[in-house]
Amino acid sequence: MQHDDGFVYCYGNLYGLLLYWGLITFRVQSPGQGGAAFTRWTVVYALLTRLLTVSCFLGSVFVKLRDPEMAAAMFGHLTPLVKAIFTWECLSCSITYVEYCLSMDAQRRRHLRLVAGLQEFDRIVSQQFPRVKWNYQRTRWKYWYGTVIVGFCFFSFTISLIFDTARCTCGIPSTLLMAFTYTLLTSSVGLVGFVHIGIMDFLRLRMRLMQKLLQQLYQEGDGAGQRERHERIAHLFVMSKRCCELLAELNGVFGFAAAAGIFYDFTIMTCFVYVICQKLLSRESWDLEYTFMLLHVAIHSYKVIITSAYGYLLQREKRNCLHMLGNYASHFPGQNVARQQTEDFQHWHMHNRQAALVGSSIHLNISTIYLVYNGMANYVIILVQLLFQQLQIKERQHSLGRDVDIVGHIGPITHMD
16 A cells, blocks of 8 residues: 555545535545546536435425324324424434535535645655654544444434334335435534544644654764754654644634534534433333434534544644744754754744634634533523423413312303493
8 A cells, every 4th residue: 555545545435425425526536546536427426415315304204294193103292392302403404414515515625635635745754754654554443444333323323213203103115214314414414523533633643743753853863964864854844834734724624514513413412312301300101212312412422522532632732743843942952953943933833823623713622522511501401491390380280270169150240330
């Protein structure tokens, strides 16, 4: 395997799924095969896939609502608020999928530049440091096989949730269509999120690699190879700036998608947690449907946590790498080349402080987890309070009807002048 095929080897299958599910309109290939590019057929295929997926899902839901028997089986036992929650989920998953597709289309050329830059980065490192050994197999195992395992669990939970929610043996074709398309819509959110995580991890590992190379170059003794050593350190300065540029490109491509994905995770976890709390507070018998909801919430929680964690790790490795580069002059006191390079780098760093972002300004780090779960807890508490008020009103109406007895016939009420 060539070094310029490393990115495709690690993430090519994930990008293939993005294309097959209609989220992007280009194909990722190795530079020897032409690199990442889009054609008329890939664009037409993606547009048709999007149209069929959204229309089939909304059409299957409409068929369920039009049939009295299937509608009564699915929604007859639900409270008005839970019906509103399921309605919102049907709309939000479709809207989020369309937002993802439009965002990827709007950033397509920038996305192509990002992929080309990531492929080129390893080739440049291998030219300057030929003894670097790339552990691509581990990255492929983590992001391809790990995504397959998580995706299989998500597919199982989601399809089981839809079939258990249908509560009716009639209309099996519409149930199958709804389960498959809903799973495709919701899993698209997670797939784009995992690709975003994978590229953040790609940059994190390159930042760590530059730290190890710098440490080796700093620890080498004085000798005849001083000029070559300074040239290699200068290459590391250039590569660190290139890595920061790739991080800025990553934010531009996935920033809006990451914000929309986390907002969708927040809303679905809030709604499903409230439905589960309602089941527990009403002291009803536990249903398998709520078990699938709980597993669904666990998968979305996992995505929020690892996205925030990898954003934090990337920022930490970037900070450590730039700190080591900033100490270049202190390791070579009295050398003008080291002092000049350090001053230029510090001036550049003052105007370039990129970090992994959600949207356009929110930093992606551990505090994002607190932000999501704090908001979710607040909204769930408000909904539970509304539930308690509804239960108290029902109890008062029930006690009033039991305590007041009407004896005899009430005659007509007359009005006298």
